[in-house]
Amino acid sequence: SGVQSAKVAANFVPTKEDYIKVYNKIAQVIDDAGEYDDGSYGPVLVRLAWHASGTYDKDSKTGGSNYATMRFEPESLHGANAGLKVARDLMGQVKQEFPWISYGDLWTLAGVAAIQEMAGPHIPWRPGRIDGFAAQATPDGRLPDATQGADHLRNIFYRMGFNDQEIVALSGAHALGRCHRDRSGFEGPWTFSPTTVTNDYFKLLFNESWVWKKWDGPKQLEDKKTKSLMMLPTDYVLVQDRSFKKYAKQYAESQDLWFKDFSSAVSRLFELGVPTSQWVSSEPWIMPTVEEQEA
Ligand code: ZEM
Structure with missing residues (x-):
């Protein structure tokens, strides 16, 4: 039935190939921006991945990309996140096609795809983030304030x-x-x-x-x-x-x-707050660009 097909089969274990399919879908969405801004959703997706990750606090080990808590109020309404609904809604569409991926993995993979497809360096990435709850959100004020020094x-x-x-x-x-x-x-x-x-x-x-x-x-x-x-x-x-x-x-x-330093810093940024035990792979993967897949 329709209800069943929307669910993820309990025994489905996605491989790197499955994540490449999600990557390719994101790449398509980025390009289908029409008149939006400069004709690309790439930048706003990079901002989504960064704001999902940049709430991390190393001392309390709270925040970061693990639980995708920006899906919930009040974090979605934090001043710093103004305008990111555009990006979250776009990724909601991708999630419908690939319901097995967690939001944290999806948003960070979108950041990676955006940087790579906009001619940036490869950003090593691996899956393992899990969907969490509103109670795991961090307080407002964790992201930088552009007016300061x-x-x-x-x-x-x-x-x-x-x-x-x-x-x-x-x-x-x-x-x-x-x-x-x-x-x-x-x-x-x-x-x-x-x-x-x-x-x-x-x-x-x-x-x-x-x-x-x-x-x-x-x-x-x-x-x-x-x-x-x-x-x-x-x-x-x-x-x-x-x-x-x-x-x-x-x-x-x-x-x-x-490129070299940006790649390693962004790769680490997107992994903040994810316990080591959750990673599916001991090392991050290099996701091939659409162009590299066609070569
Ligand atoms: Zn940003 N950023 N950011 N940033 N950012 C904006 C937009 C974008 C700061 C900041 O206040 C702002 C990082 C770091 C910092 C991107 C990526 C990354 C905007 C404009 C502001 C105000 C938002 C708007 O009006 O739409 C501050 C203070 C930072 C401290 C250093 C880091 C780190 C990033 C990624 C690694 C991107 C891609 C945008 C553009 C978004 C868009 O919609 O075009």
Whole structure:
């Protein structure tokens, strides 16, 4: 019956091939964006995976990608998550076709597929996250606040277990996508190619002159030359703080180095909060891109 077919057979054990099918479906959804933003759902899916993972606290071992608690209120309504319903709804459609995958695995796999299909590095990934309950959600305030400075960035990311170099590497994700007035209050993209993973974010931080935007919105910077790009206060800190600046410079000079460091930091980010015993595989997998599968 229909009821039965919607259920997952109790003895179904998905293989890597099954996860590649989900990956391919996500890749298709990313491209079917029509007029949405810059014609791709990739950036907002990366943001979903990051916000699902970045709530982790290494001391209490709470938060992270394991239970996909952003499905529930109040976490879905936390200010930082404004606008992510778009991404969760898209993944809800994929879940209907592949009901055996957990939401945590689905959302992080979407982040991986988005980065890889937008010409970024491979992000090692493996399944094992389980669906949890609303009670496992973390309190509001675990994700970074873009209006703050270096101390805040360190407090937030050290709590997840990252160091200065990894904070800078992860911030390079802002090569992708844009800010939306009706989501965060900020406005505009960071780069001229918001649907391609490049180290342009770092190059632009150094090569453009950034001035405070004169407007009625929250404090953000704009490039003096074209006034079409933006930086958040927390982005600009990466070229002001001595320690952050050293790494930002290295990433501006070498996209290869940034790809390597971004890949390992994102891979770890997406695994935060998942007990080792839950992983299906002792090592993360490399998921092939659609292009690599066709070759
Ligand atoms: Zn973001 N991010 N982020 N980020 N982010 C936005 C958008 C995107 C910060 C932040 O406040 C904001 C990381 C780190 C940090 C992405 C990925 C990653 C927006 C705009 C804000 C305000 C939201 C909107 O209006 O739609 C801060 C303070 C961070 C601290 C360093 C990390 C780490 C990320 C991934 C690894 C992405 C892809 C977007 C673009 C989303 C979109 O819809 O285009």
